Amino acid sequence: MSKLPDLEGLAVFAKVVELRSFAAAAEELAMSKATVSKAVTRLEERLGARLFNRTSRRLALTDAGQSLVERASRVLAEAQAAEEEASSQSSAPRGTVRMAVPMSLGITTLGPVLPGFFEAYPDVSVDLHLSDATVDLVGMGFDLALRVASLPDSSLVARRLRGVKRHVVAAPAYWDKHGRPGHPAGLAEHRGLTYGHQAAPETWRFQRGSEEASVRPKSVIRANNGDVLVPSLIAGVGVAVLPDFIVGPAVADGRLEAILVDWTAAPIALHLVMPPGGPRPARVDVLANYLGKALSAKG
The missing domain is CATH 3.40.190.290 (D-Maltodextrin-Binding Protein; domain 2)
Structure with a gap:
């Protein structure tokens, strides 16, 4: 037996029990009926026990199926809850944004515009790193940075906000x-x-x-x-x-x-810089968009 449990098989089994039908489970899971059947069969072979007594008219749990269904249903519910929470974190603006900013710029220019951001997005917090040194955004886990420079070509995503005299x-x-x-x-x-x-x-x-x-x-x-x-x-x-x-x-x-x-x-020029890749969490997007407008307007 492999070290990892057959989580897909357990979830499919729980959904079949919930809907009392392989066909209905296949429709709700956006799978073919054959795929659903194979997942349950794979789980039965792994456990060495039949989980259903199947006839043309009805589906009944065996004793092994009855003993498994509560935990399988819990696995399905926990997985769905985890996905919903993760999706909520990525789509709704909440959580912490790690940001690197030059010291002087942070104090004189960024600091005065942050209160307006927190008023608009009370569920977003900012972990602000103030240093004139150029930090490695990817290696140090920063979501975005402000940089005052003539930027060289790089893999970073850079948005020019305004010139700096x-x-x-x-x-x-x-x-x-x-x-x-x-x-x-x-x-x-x-x-x-x-x-x-x-x-x-x-x-x-x-x-x-x-x-x-x-x-x-x-x-x-x-x-x-x-x-x-x-x-x-x-x-x-x-x-x-x-x-x-x-x-x-x-x-x-x-x-x-x-x-x-x-x-x-x-x-x-003043640039807003982010690591490559995407999509980005909503908390990062709303802060980037807010700063893009607020700091461009100050130029």
């Missing part, structure tokens, strides 16, 4: 003291505060129409998070190239000043 910033007093370059090449003589989680972080690249420029400032600090650089920028330590969601408020209130505004730092 970056500013060349320093304190006004710093620019007054050290001068405001009119071309990116002039930044080579300045003190750079560098964000480390990007390709070639010490090299800053810019575009203006068809013109391109790159420069390597004198690095004062390199950090794996942009927010930690802001106090040093405001204090006049040096210059940085950082996204609007980090330095926008300080630029708006005058604590930082953006220069070279007619130049564009190497383009990046």
Whole structure:
């Protein structure tokens, strides 16, 4: 006897008993009558006992069938309940979504829009992982992520939400003291505060129409998070190239000043990224769709 029980045979047997008919069981199970008959015969051979006394007019359980029917019916009921619960989990928005987001973006941009999501979907919870490091979504079991980057081709499913503007910033007093370059090449003589989680972080690249420029400032600090650089920028330590969601408020209130505004730092965008494959649980789809609308609107 194999280690696994004949669950299909038990379920088919229970359905035949319930409906008192091989034909009716076949119709309800969307099987042929021959398939139903073979499943019951296979179970009888496995158990070494007849389960039914069959005549042309009626179907009667044997003693072996009578002793088995209660447990077989329980197997059928438990299997149906398990499928219904699993189906409900996948089709109704409930359960936990594991999500990875860069630290600064999570605090400044994601955090303010989450309350609206929880109000709309009270049965969905979010396990939020905040880190500027690029995580392995598949290997670490994440359902989705937000990434601010120029994404390379990959097997991940990516949806571009909006462009992200970056500013060349320093304190006004710093620019007054050290001068405001009119071309990116002039930044080579300045003190750079560098964000480390990007390709070639010490090299800053810019575009203006068809013109391109790159420069390597004198690095004062390199950090794996942009927010930690802001106090040093405001204090006049040096210059940085950082996204609007980090330095926008300080630029708006005058604590930082953006220069070279007619130049564009190497383009990046906010993307919503998910592992390949599908269909996805409803809890993941509703969060992805909500964030797609909420964060695109903030661009």
